[in-house]
Structure formats: structure tokens, C-alpha cells
Amino acid sequence: MQHYVHARLHPGRDDDLIAWLESWSVGGRSEAIRALLRDGLRMHQMELSMASIVRQAVKETLAGLQVTDTQERSALNANEVEEEFGAQLDQLLGQFG
Numbered sequence: 001m002q003h004y005v006h007a008r009l010h011p012g013r014d015d016d017l018i019a020w021l022e023s024w025s026v027g028g029r030s031e032a033i034r035a036l037l038r039d040g041l042r043m044h045q046m047e048l049s050m051a052s053i054v055r056q057a058v059k060e061t062l063a064g065l066q067v068t069d070t071q072e073r074s075a076l077n078a079n080e081v082e083e084e085f086g087a088q089l090d091q092l093l094g095q096f097g
Helices: 015-023 026-063 071-073 078-094
Strands: none
Touching: 015 078
């Protein structure tokens, strides 16, 4: 079974897409569009996976964090936050290259 997708491109708004499509032979346009859709799908799935990893790491990091006193909260300055969590964040982000 074949599925069809119809799209309208508007001169002025979609000139870049129109030029790109016109650069392909008639038989190659569908394959080029499918390749781009697959690349976009892979990127989207990778972004969802990365977001999930970061959310889990933040959740695990914050799970052990407890501040019980207002004075303690005000005493935690930006440098201390960097020292406390910066290395963990650098390690996490290093996993993504």
C-alpha cells in the first residue's frame, strides 16, 4: 500500500525549498525527500534520548541535595554551586562529545 503526502510550497516564503527541489531530477526528488525525513526523524529521536538522559542525571543529582535553613540557602553562592555541580555537569555533557 502506498501513502501519499501532499505539500504546497509558496514562492517568496519557500524559495529555498523550491530551488532545492528543482535541483533534483524528477525521479530523484522523492528519494531526496525521504532521506531528509529519515534524517530528521533520527535527529528527533536522538534529541528525545539526550533530553531523557539529562533529566535523569539532574533528578539523580538533586535527589541528595537538601537545604533546610534560609541562612544556608543564602550562603550558597554561585562559586559554590559551580564547584558542587560543575564537574558533574561537565562529565555528563562530555558524554555527548
